[in-house]
Amino acid sequence: MNVTTPLEKLTPKDFATDQEVRWCPGCGDYAILKAVQKTMPELDVPRENIVFVSGIGCSSRFPYYMATYGFHTIHGRAPAFATGVKLANPDLSVWIVTGDGDGLSIGGNHLLHILRRNVDVQILLFNNEIYGLTKGQYSPTSRLGTRSPSTPTGSIDNPLSPTEFALGAGARFVARGIDTQQKYLPDLFKRAHAHAGASFVEIFQNCIVYNDGVFTEFTDKAAAEDHQIHVEHGKPLRFGKDGAKGLRVKPGSFDLEIVTPSENGVTDADILLHDETSHTLANLLAAMQPPHFPMAIGVLYCNPIESYTARISQQIEEAKAKAPLGDLNALLQSGHTWRVSD
Amino acid sequence: MSETASAKAAPARAPRQELETAVVRFAGDSGDGMQLTGGQFTLTTALAANDLATFPDFPAEIRAPAGTTYGVSAFQINFGGRRIKTAGDAPDVLVAMNPAALKVNLKDIKEGGLVILDTGSFTERNLQKAGYEKDPIEDGTLDGYRAVKIDISKLTLEAVKAQELSKKDALRCKNLWTLGLIYWMYGRKRAATKAWLEKKFAKRPELAQANIAAMDAGHAFGETAEMPAEIGGFTIQEADIQPGLYRTVTGSEALAWGLVAGTELAGLKMTFASYPITPASGLLHTLARLKSFGVVTFQAEDEIAAVCAAIGASYAGTLGVTSSSGPGLALKMEAIGLGISVELPLVIVNSQRAGPSTGLPTKTEQSDLFQAVWGRNADSPLAVIASRSPSDCFDAAIEAVRIATKYMTPVILLTDGYIANASEPWRIPDANNFTPMPVTFRTDPEGFKPFLRDPKTLARPWAVPGTPGLEHRIGGIEKDHESGHISYDPANHQKMTATRAAKIQGIANDIPAQTVELGPSKGRLAIVGWGSTYGPIDRAVANLLEEGLEVSHIHLRHIWPLPANLKSLLEGFDQVLVAEMNNGQLSTLLRSQYLLPIEGLNKVSGQPFKIAEIEAAIHARLEK
Numbered sequence: 001m002n003v004t005t006p007l008e009k010l011t012p013k014d015f016a017t018d019q020e021v022r023w024c025p026g027c028g029d030y031a032i033l034k035a036v037q038k039t040m041p042e043l044d045v046p047r048e049n050i051v052f053v054s055g056i057g058c059s060s061r062f063p064y065y066m067a068t069y070g071f072h073t074i075h076g077r078a079p080a081f082a083t084g085v086k087l088a089n090p091d092l093s094v095w096i097v098t099g100d101g102d103g104l105s106i107g108g109n110h111l112l113h114i115l116r117r118n119v120d121v122q123i124l125l126f127n128n129e130i131y132g133l134t135k136g137q138y139s140p141t142s143r144l145g146t147r148s149p150s151t152p153t154g155s156i157d158n159p160l161s162p163t164e165f166a167l168g169a170g171a172r173f174v175a176r177g178i179d180t181q182q183k184y185l186p187d188l189f190k191r192a193h194a195h196a197g198a199s200f201v202e203i204f205q206n207c208i209v210y211n212d213g214v215f216t217e218f219t220d221k222a223a224a225e226d227h228q229i230h231v232e233h234g235k236p237l238r239f240g241k242d243g244a245k246g247l248r249v250k251p252g253s254f255d256l257e258i259v260t261p262s263e264n265g266v267t268d269a270d271i272l273l274h275d276e277t278s279h280t281l282a283n284l285l286a287a288m289q290p291p292h293f294p295m296a297i298g299v300l301y302c303n304p305i306e307s308y309t310a311r312i313s314q315q316i317e318e319a320k321a322k323a324p325l326g327d328l329n330a331l332l333q334s335g336h337t338w339r340v341s342d
Numbered sequence: 343m344s345e346t347a348s349a350k351a352a353p354a355r356a357p358r359q360e361l362e363t364a365v366v367r368f369a370g371d372s373g374d375g376m377q378l379t380g381g382q383f384t385l386t387t388a389l390a391a392n393d394l395a396t397f398p399d400f401p402a403e404i405r406a407p408a409g410t411t412y413g414v415s416a417f418q419i420n421f422g423g424r425r426i427k428t429a430g431d432a433p434d435v436l437v438a439m440n441p442a443a444l445k446v447n448l449k450d451i452k453e454g455g456l457v458i459l460d461t462g463s464f465t466e467r468n469l470q471k472a473g474y475e476k477d478p479i480e481d482g483t484l485d486g487y488r489a490v491k492i493d494i495s496k497l498t499l500e501a502v503k504a505q506e507l508s509k510k511d512a513l514r515c516k517n518l519w520t521l522g523l524i525y526w527m528y529g530r531k532r533a534a535t536k537a538w539l540e541k542k543f544a545k546r547p548e549l550a551q552a553n554i555a556a557m558d559a560g561h562a563f564g565e566t567a568e569m570p571a572e573i574g575g576f577t578i579q580e581a582d583i584q585p586g587l588y589r590t591v592t593g594s595e596a597l598a599w600g601l602v603a604g605t606e607l608a609g610l611k612m613t614f615a616s617y618p619i620t621p622a623s624g625l626l627h628t629l630a631r632l633k634s635f636g637v638v639t640f641q642a643e644d645e646i647a648a649v650c651a652a653i654g655a656s657y658a659g660t661l662g663v664t665s666s667s668g669p670g671l672a673l674k675m676e677a678i679g680l681g682i683s684v685e686l687p688l689v690i691v692n693s694q695r696a697g698p699s700t701g702l703p704t705k706t707e708q709s710d711l712f713q714a715v716w717g718r719n720a721d722s723p724l725a726v727i728a729s730r731s732p733s734d735c736f737d738a739a740i741e742a743v744r745i746a747t748k749y750m751t752p753v754i755l756l757t758d759g760y761i762a763n764a765s766e767p768w769r770i771p772d773a774n775n776f777t778p779m780p781v782t783f784r785t786d787p788e789g790f791k792p793f794l795r796d797p798k799t800l801a802r803p804w805a806v807p808g809t810p811g812l813e814h815r816i817g818g819i820e821k822d823h824e825s826g827h828i829s830y831d832p833a834n835h836q837k838m839t840a841t842r843a844a845k846i847q848g849i850a851n852d853i854p855a856q857t858v859e860l861g862p863s864k865g866r867l868a869i870v871g872w873g874s875t876y877g878p879i880d881r882a883v884a885n886l887l888e889e890g891l892e893v894s895h896i897h898l899r900h901i902w903p904l905p906a907n908l909k910s911l912l913e914g915f916d917q918v919l920v921a922e923m924n925n926g927q928l929s930t931l932l933r934s935q936y937l938l939p940i941e942g943l944n945k946v947s948g949q950p951f952k953i954a955e956i957e958a959a960i961h962a963r964l965e966k
Contacts, residue, residue: 017815019827048810064815064828069807071657072817073650074680084654084662085807087613087638092658092807110650113643133686259396312638319633328603328773331635336534337589337770338389 010047012037017067023058028179028205033065034128035185036095038070040188043193045093052095053082055102058133058204059126062097076107079114082121090309093193094121097115100141101131104160108140113171118197120307122189124161126179128207129214136210148210163286166200167279167301173199174301178219179206184230185295191299197211197307204295218295227290231298233276236268237285239294246271258283258293277303358529358575363422365430366524368517369447370439372401372415375517380417381765382521382535387421388590388767389534391580393922394421395591395877397429397950398763402620402703409471414446423579428877429764431952439463439680441472441495444662448483454514456573457487458523460516462495490548490570492563494519500957501559515556522560527575532557554610584769593732593761594624600739602635603773605661607740609780613655614663615640615648618671620703621759622693626665634894649690653677656686657816659783659806661743665691667759668710669700675718676874678752682842684816685793685802687746687753689739694758694873696948705948706760708873709924714754715902715931721839723846725749726902728756730876733768735761738899740776745849747781750801756901758923760874760950789830792826799852800845847903856905861887861894864914867963870940871921872898872928875951879921882956893960901928909936917963919943921956 015037019178025031041051050068054060056075063070069092073081078096085094096114103111103125114121130148131137137150141162145154166174173195177188185203204215218227229239229247237247248270250257259266275281282301288294356873366383370376377398387394397418406413423823432452438444440463451457459479469477481492498519502512518539525532531745536554537588541549564575605612614637616626630639642648645666652662667807671692681688696702710717714726725745729738738755746753784790784803793802795945805812814826822829823837858868860883871879876897883895896911898904912918912932920929921943929942943959945951 005859019815046810048813049808051658051807063817066815067813069813070815070817071654072683072815073653073818074676074818076648077646077677080642080650081654083642083647084613084615084651084656085658087615087640087651087660088611088655088660088662089806106895109643110647113647160730243670316633316636316638320636323634328599328606331602331632332599332770332773333587333589335589336385337587338391339587340391340583340585342585 010041012041014047015067016042017065019064021065022061024209027058028128028172028207029059029062029126031179031182032124032185032203032205034051035182036066036124036189038182039186039189042190043093047079048294049091050093050095051085052097053078053085054097055107057099057102057131057135058207059097059099060102076102076105077110078102079107079110079121079123080286083114083117083119086309086313087117090120091216096123098123098125100125100127100129100162101138104140104162111165112169114166115171115198115200117308118170118172118305120196120198120309122192123201124189125202126205127162127202128205128211129159130207132207132210156340161286162202163200163300164283166202167283167286171200171301172197172303172305173299174286175199175201175299176295176297177201177203178297179203180216180219186298190260191302195302195304195314196310197304218290226253227294229294230298231274231276231285231296231300233274233299233302235274236271237274239273248272256288256293276301279303347493358577360425360577360579361422362579363420363426363430364435364528364576364578365418365420366435367416367418367433367447367450368520369414369416369443369852370437370438370517371442372403372406372413373408374415374439375514376415376417376439377682378483379517379521380419382526382538382727383524383530384419384590384765385538385549386525386530386532386534387419387528390578390589391583392421392423392578393426393581393583394419394767395426395429396420396765397760400704407684409440409442411442411446411466411472414443416443416447421578423581423796425581426880428950428953431954435524437524439520441468441474441478444478445472445474448487451487455487456490456743457484458490458492458520459560460494461491462493462521476759488573492572497559497563498556502558504555505548505552507548507552512552515553517939518553519560520558522557522562523564525557526561526564529575532561552643583767586769588767589768590765591733591736592763592765593729593735593757594628594733594763596637596733596768597625597729597739597757597762598628598632600736601629601663601689601743602632602637603736603742603776604743606635607776607779608661608743609778610747611638611660612637612663613640613652613660614636614665615651615655616665617642617648617670619645619667621695621762622665622667622670622691624762625691625693634844645670649674649677649688653681653686653688656681656688657684657806659804659808661687661689661747663689663691665693667693667695667703668697668713671710671713672717678724679718679720679722680818681752682718682724683818683821685750687750687804687903689742690752690754692754692756693762694756694757696946702948704759706758706874706950707923707946707948708756708875709946711901711924711927712906713933714756721843723843723902724751725753725846725849726756727753727900728873728898729761730873730897730899732761732764732766736768736771741899742778747779748801748852749799749849751846751847752805756873759864783809784812785809791824792816793821794824795841800841800848850900850903850906853900853905855907856896856898856911858911859895859897860884863894863911865894866892866915867917867919867960868894868896868912869919869921869960870896870898870912870928870932870954872901873922875921875923878951878953878956882960885953886957886960891960891964893964898928901931904932904935909938912936912938912940917941919959919963921951921959924950
């Protein structure tokens, strides 16, 4: 176990490095960095026990700007490195920073497996629906018809929803946030950290150079009220000005519909309460897309089970209980042996 | 070989003949249990104080269609009363459980050798499946061999009648009947196999009894002179073996234990991350059972994830180890480049197999030397070592751990399919005599810079997450030579490239000087080998030294960097011949490094060198 010295209360500044931040001016990554640095002092984890692991891409420069341990690895493989870190030392708080290209294109396989295994890490996927660092090609989350240097006449492959992917992969904690929402992001990160197991957070992040304004439909201040729904466990799924609108299951179907209580005989009691332990509801919320539906923000799903990390530790403890540790001679002499004498 | 009658021999038959060594090959369908039969014969032979070496040779298909030639599985063992260094060239005895086994193996058998056939399996259908137009028992195919035709199928069914098994289950005891006969032939005791069967079938005692009955019946068949009168048994003297405690060991086992020993000596825990691939999976299987040694094993989703997890584990302060075979190593290379760039310890085991691409997964080759030494983007040096035999994997693994941790570098340990699966007796070392090689993690924040090096080894400090005051960032982008911060400075990159190379080259001063295994240390001809060619080269050179030829054997453990004195050693020979199971990789490497006229003796048939092939090459060069 690590020796930890009780530290005086740290501030966000204590998590900033002396390295010049090299994202484009106005990039959404700055806001996320700020929210993460704001979150860290509130986690009650000694700074030396925090590790940021990333792959390749704009978002993956993140570890250089955090005054914790950091490992900037290779394209798409951050989940595999992070798994190794947790196998070696389960006590570390491990944060993966990835993007839609790194995490879902070249690294889709590893993201799938770290989620299904439920390794105890936090995964922050910055989704800007574009390749930034390679100068603007379309990504697996780019919308159909996206014009980019590699798709001058528009992309023809169907986009992937990161949140739906995570739910499908068996993630036990799935949340969504928006880069500029400093009010909400730290709470999401704290919830992700508190969840023992793989925690997945998709963050809509604006790329000011190659995909500017791609989320304005629901992130614009004027549009936010009617096009975002902030879900909270146990509370009614309401949105719009003064929470005038709500979601309910459309009678006679398995779909959600938007209703307004007091209109057409709909009452407050008809509005669904958010149940973050319901996989079915999480899938319905994740699938909602503007302009017909609001974008669901917040903890869509949290339903913990024992983590991979805990299960590994348990198997090792059981093995040690059966065979006391470390007698190399006993190992080498196990099974059939014979002695040749002089 | 003197003919001395054994007291045990039945009076009416040929006396037991005394042999110095013998080579037996068991061959049958992949469902016939030939590997088990060979394994039991190996154990019993070791218990009889013979030295031995084995060569399991099995198809890639798990259950190839019964009776086909590509479904034939074989197990060869060379054993005797002297040091045994290879699994033997041409077998003296072939046991062929079906026509396909005869078809595939007969060409390898020594002229006049004994061929034991289960005639019960020589049905028209099986002959057809093996591609025989006529019955080889009748058509003269076996002329030149001593064929022993026994209806083993029928005799086995009779022997296990009491257990009332289904015909299918009863016939599965055929291999034990045959093993019993071979036990009789070489005067072996059956007790160890009996005990093994009782344990293996503890939950199905009727199967244990049936197999034991079959083995006893095969033994009695020989004992009671039902064998042709001219075929007697053999006696093999005990080998002059160094006193000590012994066991048999496969390369996979020795490697696993060596890694455990190495990490313990380094004061570390091991995180082993791997993805199943033939012939490397045995290592994962062995280590998965060693959790009580603090070994964490992780079956990753692919080869890339396996090496990345191993690097992540090294970053966090355990020794990351990964393993694979050639195609898997190719997938790992980008990550290994990161390991070189961030300078973390990592051991990569490569059980080589025949290629390119999928190649021949179960056949052996040494064709990944280039991939190991040079197979990455950019100037990315690491250390490469090779093990020479199953038991040598133990020492090679400890050496790999030593270099990886002392020099903060990835190390590739090359073995091959032959070494991984073959077994040999091993004098068990006493762990109390091993030299500790403790690793020191950096803990002092005073003056800490992630890439400030030890001036002697050029290794950077190992500062693991969880250590207060040492929080730092590393990555695959070029780093400043001290602070480790991102640096695009041209002079810094020049310096870092040179430093990475110098660090690895420096290992040459920290490994034993290259010695000559056999023969004079300068002279007319040196045969240079590496890896599993050790056995056949050493035996061939020993044989020809006895004949008075001037030839030497040099065997490399360290492939990169090469031993510091190797060039001058090679310069002492008129001719240098590199014998290797590839198209000329070590020979090319040595020529490029030393500008010496080095020749290659190359074999890529998926089979190990025969002693005779190396002897012929030596003769050809010394008679020029």
